[in-house]
Amino acid sequence: MIDDFAKEYLHRELRELREAMLWKLDGLCEYDIRRPLTSTGTNLLGLVKHLSVWESRYFGEVFDRPFPEPLPRWDDAGEPGTDMWAAEDETREEIIDRYRRVWVHSDATISVLAVDSPGYVPWWPRPHVKLFNVLVHMLAETSRHAGHADILREQLDNSTGTTANSADRPxxxxxxxxxxxxxxxxxxxxxxxxxxxxxxxxxxxxx
Structure with missing residues (x-):
């Protein structure tokens, strides 16, 4: 059926982009994955942290399947945007491992639900959604940040490529x-x- 094909296609693309995000950190020192590389503070480890928070929410609470662990705050009025950078006491391993655990939780949600299963996104203007909408949104969000990671990594050591298996020739x-x-x-x-x-x-x- 086309619905099953669409769900599997979007899910496969999301899996590949997740791996690409983590690949962009490979071989870099602790400072380079954390330091801001744009005027707005964009950094590699922060992108991974951000994606872990939001993927957990979109494939968790939106479908009444909340991620079973505490998550970094994203809505601190005193210091907004703390999901976009790693605090000094947050380790690389902690952030990467949590992202991988989020994948497992998200994958279970995607697998158990039909592509037209209803969800509710209270921070969207039209909050009533289906799994299809959220899959497309999270794929777009991860792809956008993977593009950011491409540019950040290129600034650091000139390495480019979309995946570990298709890294560009140095x-x-x-x-x-x-x-x-x-x-x-x-x-x-x-x-x-x-x-x-x-x-x-x-x-x-x-x-």
Whole structure:
């Protein structure tokens, strides 16, 4: 049936993205997985912590199957967003292991319920949902943060790729500098700051 196919397809994609999120932490030191790499503080371990909290809620309380462990707060009025970074007393292993336990709980919910089983998301404008809606939402949420993790990891050591089995071929610094310089030249040429390279490869910067 198409419903069973849709549920299994979305579930499989979610499983792959979860693994990709954890792969982005592999081989990095404790500081690098925790430190903020954007102006808003985005960091790798915080993304994993955030996903563990919200996946537990979406496949837990939304379907009256609450995750059976205490979770980090997400709604602290005094310091909002604490689900997006790891406190100094929260270990890497603790956060990763909890994420994996959330997977087990979520997978049980997904397996036992039909794709059109009803749920209730009180923080949504239209709170009455089906398992299908939540699967799509959680897949989109995990995919978005996996994209964030791609960029953060690239900033740290230039490693790229979507999964451990399809990591991009590593290039040396000279290759990436040449690639970046080429894209920069093209961007400037597109807005008229410089002329594209002529036949002899000589740039006319127009200055």
């Amino acid at each position: 290039y040396d610094a000279a290759f990436w500098e040449a690639r970046r310089a080429k894209i920069e030249r093209v961007a400037k040429a597109a807005v008229g700051e410089i002329q594209p390279a002529g036949p002899a490869g000589i740039q006319n910067d127009g200055l």
